[in-house]
Structure formats: C-alpha cells, structure tokens
Amino acid sequence: MGPGGTLCLQGYVMVEIKQVGVRNNLLRLMSGECFDALALDLDYVELPRGMELSKPDEPAPYAYFPEFGLASIVARSPGGQHAEIGLFGRDGMTPTALVLDAERDPYSIFMQVEGAGYRLPAERLRAAFEADRSLHNLLARYTQAVTVQGAYTSLSNAVHHIDERLARWILMCHDRTDGDEISLTHEFLSIMLAVRRPSVTTALHVLEGRKLIYSERGVIIVRDRAALEKFAEDVYGECEKEYERLVGPLR
Amino acid sequence: MGPGGTLCLQGYVMVEIKQVGVRNNLLRLMSGECFDALALDLDYVELPRGMELSKPDEPAPYAYFPEFGLASIVARSPGGQHAEIGLFGRDGMTPTALVLDAERDPYSIFMQVEGAGYRLPAERLRAAFEADRSLHNLLARYTQAVTVQGAYTSLSNAVHHIDERLARWILMCHDRTDGDEISLTHEFLSIMLAVRRPSVTTALHVLEGRKLIYSERGVIIVRDRAALEKFAEDVYGECEKEYERLVGPLR
DNA sequence: ACATATCGGTACGGTATCAGACAAACGCGT
DNA sequence: ACGCGTTTGTCTGATACCGTACCGATATGT
Numbered sequence: 096m097g098p099g100g101t102l103c104l105q106g107y108v109m110v111e112i113k114q115v116g117v118r119n120n121l122l123r124l125m126s127g128e129c130f131d132a133l134a135l136d137l138d139y140v141e142l143p144r145g146m147e148l149s150k151p152d153e154p155a156p157y158a159y160f161p162e163f164g165l166a167s168i169v170a171r172s173p174g175g176q177h178a179e180i181g182l183f184g185r186d187g188m189t190p191t192a193l194v195l196d197a198e199r200d201p202y203s204i205f206m207q208v209e210g211a212g213y214r215l216p217a218e219r220l221r222a223a224f225e226a227d228r229s230l231h232n233l234l235a236r237y238t239q240a241v242t243v244q245g246a247y248t249s250l251s252n253a254v255h256h257i258d259e260r261l262a263r264w265i266l267m268c269h270d271r272t273d274g275d276e277i278s279l280t281h282e283f284l285s286i287m288l289a290v291r292r293p294s295v296t297t298a299l300h301v302l303e304g305r306k307l308i309y310s311e312r313g314v315i316i317v318r319d320r321a322a323l324e325k326f327a328e329d330v331y332g333e334c335e336k337e338y339e340r341l342v343g344p345l346r
Numbered sequence: 347m348g349p350g351g352t353l354c355l356q357g358y359v360m361v362e363i364k365q366v367g368v369r370n371n372l373l374r375l376m377s378g379e380c381f382d383a384l385a386l387d388l389d390y391v392e393l394p395r396g397m398e399l400s401k402p403d404e405p406a407p408y409a410y411f412p413e414f415g416l417a418s419i420v421a422r423s424p425g426g427q428h429a430e431i432g433l434f435g436r437d438g439m440t441p442t443a444l445v446l447d448a449e450r451d452p453y454s455i456f457m458q459v460e461g462a463g464y465r466l467p468a469e470r471l472r473a474a475f476e477a478d479r480s481l482h483n484l485l486a487r488y489t490q491a492v493t494v495q496g497a498y499t500s501l502s503n504a505v506h507h508i509d510e511r512l513a514r515w516i517l518m519c520h521d522r523t524d525g526d527e528i529s530l531t532h533e534f535l536s537i538m539l540a541v542r543r544p545s546v547t548t549a550l551h552v553l554e555g556r557k558l559i560y561s562e563r564g565v566i567i568v569r570d571r572a573a574l575e576k577f578a579e580d581v582y583g584e585c586e587k588e589y590e591r592l593v594g595p596l597r
Numbered sequence: 598a599c600a601t602a603t604c605g606g607t608a609c610g611g612t613a614t615c616a617g618a619c620a621a622a623c624g625c626g627t
Numbered sequence: 628a629c630g631c632g633t634t635t636g637t638c639t640g641a642t643a644c645c646g647t648a649c650c651g652a653t654a655t656g657t
Contacts, residue, residue: 112469170497174580178504180497181568195490196483201584202497228476232447234488239446242493246421246431246453249500253429253540256613280634289504291615296636312623312634329425341448507643531604542645547606563604563653604653615642622635627628 112137112213115155118185119160121237122213124343129230133223133267137213142166142206148189149204155190158220164210167287168241169203178252178289180245182264184210184271186338186345191238194231207287208268208278236341241269244334255330258298259268262327264288265308265315270335270345272302275317302326363388363464370411370541371434372428372488375594380481384474388464393417393457399440400455406441409471416522418538419492420454429503429540431496433515435461437589437596442489444468445475445482458538459519459529464582487592495585506581509542509549513578515539517558517568521586521596526568551568553577 114130117123122130142148142164149155151171159166161184168181168189180202183189192200224231251260264287268277281299285292299310307323309316317323324331338345352459365381368374371382393415395400400406402422410417412435419432433452434440443451475482503509515538519528532550536543550561558574560567568574575582589596 124495136579170501172498172501172505172580173584176501176505176580178501180500192490195486195498197487200490201494201588202655225479235446236448238444238489238493239448239451241509242446242489242496245493245496245500246419247423249431249496250421250423250427250429250502250540252500252504254423282634291500291617292634293616293636293638294614309634329423329427333424337452398615532606533604542647543605544607544646545644561605598639599657600655602655606649606651608649609647610645612645613643616640616655618638620635620637623633624629625631625632 112139117213118162119212120186120343120345121188121233122160125230125233126227129223129227133215133220136215136219138215139211140214142210142212143165144206144208144209147203148206149192149200149202150249151201151203152199155193155217157214158188158190158193158217159212159214160188161185161210161212161272163212164206165206165208166204166267167207168245169286170201171203176289177286179287180248181241182207182244182267182271184208184213185212186271186342187237188234189240190217191234191241193221194234194238206274207283211329233342240334240338240341243337247330247334251323251330252289257288257294258301259327259330260288261295261298262302262307262323264280264316265302265329265330266320266327269317269320277315279315280313355395363390368464369413370439370463371437371594371596372439372484373411376481376484377478380474380478384466384471387466387470389466391462391465393461393463396458397457397459398454399457400443400451400453402452402454403450406444406448406468408439408465409439409444409468410463410465411439412436412461412463414456414463414524416459416519417455418458419496420456420537421452422454428537429499430538431499432492433495433518433522434460434492435459436463437522437593438488438492439485441468442485442492444472445485445489458534459523491585491589491592494588498581500584502549502581503540508539508545509552510578510581511539512546512549513553513558513574514582516553516568517571517574517578517582520568520571527570528566528568529564530566531564 110335112134148159149165165184167179169177170180171177224234281295282292284295302308303310319345335345363385399410399417416435418430420428420430422428440455475485486497532543532546535551553559554561558577586596
C-alpha cells in the first residue's frame with residue numbers, strides 16, 4: 096500500500112487518497128512527501144452551488160482544493176456594487192490570503208458551478224508550507240497567477256466590450272470544467288461581468304449568431320472553441336500563459 | 347556609530363543609511379537587523395519620470411523601495427490596450443513577483459511622478475527574505491495589499507463613473523506624496539484611467555466645480571480632501587484599510 | 598519677442614450600455 | 628393538463644462615454 100491519507104465521504108466511506116488519482120493541479124504538483132503529510136487531514140467534501148468558501152474580512156477556517164466545479168472571487172464596494180475579479184476550479188485553491196500571511200481578505204469566494212474537492216484546516220496548511228519551502232513556493236506562484244488574472248480582468252473591465260468579456264469568461268470556465276456545457280443563468284453571468292442582465296442576453300446572441308456557442312435555458316454550450324478564442328483575441332490568453340508558466344498546464 | 351549601510355548618490359557622496367531616517371514604509375517596518383543587513387547593498391538612486399522599474403515579462407535586475415515619487419503598475423493587452431492596475435510610492439516596493447517566486451510579471455512598472463529611492467539587486471533581496479521569515483512575511487503582506495488594490499481597481503473600472511474613478515486616483519496619489527500638488531497632464535491621466543483624454547478634462551471640471559480640487563496646466567491641487575473622499579465614497583477606502591491592516595499607516 | 602511644441606478646452610455625431618418595464622417561453626410540481 | 632415561478636427575449640428612452648477634429652492657451656528655447 097502506497098502512502099496517502101484517508102478520504103471521508105459523507106462520514107461513511109473511508110479510503111486512501113492517492114496523489115495520482117487527484118485532479119487538483121496544486122495537489123498533484125506538490126512533492127509526494129508533502130502530499131502524504133497533508134493527506135492525513137484532507138477531507139473530500141461536496142461543494143454545492145452558492146457555498147461560501149471564504150467570507151469577506153473573516154479568516155477562512157478551511158483551505159479548499161476543488162476537484163470539480165468552479166468558484167468565483169468577488170469584490171464588493173461599500174455601496175453594494177460587485178464584480179468578479181477571479182475564477183478557479185481544479186487549477187487552484189483558496190484562500191491565497193493565507194499564503195500571503197494576511198489571514199483574511201475582503202473578497203467573497205463562493206461556488207458558482209457545483210462540484211467537490213478537498214478541504215483541510217487552514218492552520219494545518221499554514222503549518223505545512225511553513226515547514227516546506229517548495230510547497231510555499233508552489234502556492235505563492237499560484238497566488239501570482241490569480242493576481243495576474245485579476246489584473247487582466249481589470250484591464251478588460253476598463254476597455255473591452257461586453258461580448259468580448261463574455262467570451263473570455265466562457266473560455267475561462269471551459270478551461271476549468273470537463274465537457275462543453277456550462278450551467279448558468281443570465282442573471283448570474285450579469286453579476287460576474289458587472290453588467291445588466293439583458294446585456295448578457297444580447298451578448299450571448301452575438302456569440303450564438305457567430306456560431307461560437309449554443310445558448311439554451313440555463314446552459315451555455317461551447318460550439319467552436321478555436322473561433323471563440325479568435326473572437327476573444329485581445330482579451331483572453333495572457334493570464335492563462337502566466338498560469339502555465341508559473342504552475343503548469345491549465346486544461 | 348550605529349548600524350547602517352552606505353548611501354551612494356551619483357557615485358560621489360557616501361554616507362551611512364539609518365533606518366530611522368528612511369521614509370519607505372517597508373524599509374522602516376522591517377527589523378533593525380534585517381535592515382542593517384540589506385543596507386550594505388542599498389543604493390540611493392534618482393527615479394526620473396518615465397523610468398521603468400520593471401519591464402513586462404523580463405526579470406527585474408533590481409528591487410526598488412521608493413522614498414519619493416510615484417510608480418504605476420500597468421497591464422497591457424496584446425492589441426495594445428492598457429490600464430493601470432496599481433500605484434505605489436513610499437508605501438511599497440517592486441517587484442512583488444520576486445516575493446511570489448515568480449521571477450517576473452507581465453506588467454510595466456514605471457515612475458509616474460519623479461522621485462528617488464533605494465534599490466538593491468533583486469537576488470540580494472531574495473536571499474534576504476529566504477533567510478528571514480519575518481521579512482518575507484512583511485513583503486508578502488504588502489503583496490496582498492497590492493493585489494487588493496488591483497481588485498478594487500477592477501471593480502471600479504467595471505461599475506464607477508469616470509469622475510469618481512478620477513477622484514479615487516487623486517486620493518491615492520495624495521496619500522503617497524507630500525504636498526497637495528500633483529504634477530500630471532490630462533494625457534497621462536487618461537492612460538492611467540483607460541479613458542479618452544477629453545474625458546479627463548471634463549471629469550476634472552466636475553471636481554473643480556464642486557470645489558474639491560484646483561486644476562491648472564500640468565498640475566492638480568487637492569483643495570478639500572475630506573469632500574473629495576466623500577465624493578469618492580463608494581470607490582475609495584477599502585484597499586487603503588487593507589493596507590493599514592496588513593502593513594501599517596499609509597500617510 | 599517670436600517661433601514652436603505641448604497642453605487643455607470644446608464641439609459633433611455615433612454607439613455601447615444603462616434603467617426599467619413587460620411579455621413570452623420554459624420547466625416543474627400537482 | 629394546469630398553474631406558477633424562473634428564466635429569457637424585447638422594447639423605449641436616457642446617458643455616459645467614445646473617436647475625431649480643431650482651436651486657443653501656455654510654456655520653452657533662441
């Protein structure tokens with residue numbers, strides 16, 4: 096029997112967790128010894144839509160490493176305005192504030208597409224990377240990747256049109272999920288992009304008219320990924336390159 | 347003679363650098379031993395307007411800790427669009443990529459308001475924080491502060507009007523400089539805010555009409571800081587709070 | 598003082614997006 | 628099959644901002 100911790104699903108089943116069977120990039124990329132040490136405290140948990148992985152200005156009790164599903168990082172203004180500044184799934188983890196010795200951050204981080212993943216007590220993770228520089232460096236490089244994602248979101252919010260931003264967003268989701276279907280309402284998308292809901296509807300029509308996607312009630316289906324990338328030329332790609340340089344293959 | 351390194355100005359004058367005489371927040375906040383060790387390699391250099399402290403996708407040879415002046419962090423899209431994602435002066439340093447084990451980042455970081463500051467070889471800084479966790483943690487918390495600044499810039503770009511964003515930007519400059527005057531052309535501001543140059547002109551007129559600032563050729567003068575903060579209510583303040591929590595007093 | 602470059606103010610038409618309302622379509626439970 | 632809540636499509640008018648152009652005002656150098 097190789098090394099590995101236990102997996103507790105709904106408190107009943109207990110099986111070994113093997114690093115090779117894991118989908119989360121960060122868990123896969125850490126050293127075997129490091130993984131084995133963490134695995135003792137890793138729990139596999141469901142991550143239903145809307146679940147808050149981290150609340151604004153509160154220290155997160157757990158760190159999460161999604162295996163499936165998508166989480167959004169959203170900033171809010173005092174007056175209640177909000178915008179998504181980042182997005183992650185099995186490519187990432189939360190909270191990066193932990194990595195930066197910040198305890199907490201002002202964002203709301205919640206599941207946007209339901210999934211599941213590994214969780215462990217935040218203090219446990221901190222102890223692990225304080226004892227292992229290579230783990231800390233891996234998480235730090237991921238933190239840089241998220242920061243760069245936020246920077247390009249910022250640029251995009253400032254200068255690009257809604258349909259391009261929507262295309263970028265669909266591509267980012269597609270990178271982090273398995274099939275070509277993404278289940279989301281226009282309402283939800285409008286919050287992510289910080290635009291009106293009807294603006295999402297018309298932007299989706301543009302993409303659909305160009306045969307880049309299919310759009311159905313509650314679902315967006317990627318139809319022609321290459322063409323979608325072409326459409327989003329100026330708005331998609333930079334931070335993905337940066338992720339691949341810093342962490343590893345994204346898809 | 348107390349501890350401290352040497353200061354080389356234009357290669358002629360050599361004097362001791364004392365931590366208590368330093369303005370840069372990060373240099374002041376690190377431990378005395380840590381400062382003394384770094385001081386051996388710190389050079390005081392002029393930072394003229396336009397000087398690039400870090401070029402996109404190139405490892406920066408030096409780390410800079412400004413004492414005076416302001417630097418901008420700007421992201422560019424492949425098509426040449428650009429937007430400022432952050433701003434620092436004596437409150438910060440560059441490059442934060444170093445702190446995150448990333449070697450380089452995709453931003454252009456350059457002086458916007460001329461000044462001066464301390465510089466030391468990037469590798470020297472890396473060695474220092476690898477040997478001293480408290481230094482690493484300080485720089486990491488600053489990195490978090492910069493990231494949060496970028497996040498709120500992103501939110502702001504998405505949802506706020508130009509005059510509010512301009513007010514925010516003036517406040518951020520004011521926080522980081524000494525008097526009430528900020529020397530900048532409309533052209534330059536338009537690049538920072540990612541808007542047309544005439545939009546800056548009219549936005550300045552709005553702020554001037556409300557008696558929040560004076561605007562003259564090449565200069566903006568803060569006239570009523572409190573009222574300016576009031577005007578920028580929803581757009582200014584969050585990331586400043588975060589900086590003060592993570593690092594220390596900003597002004 | 599004059600030429601020259603830079604900077605700032607203004608104007609015009611065009612358009613992306615907003616705010617709000619309403620109606621059609623869909624899907625689920627009974 | 629029916630009813631109802633959710634989701635999506637569409638409309639109308641308003642507006643913030645854009646692209647571009649042009650001209651006046653201010654600095655700079657000789």
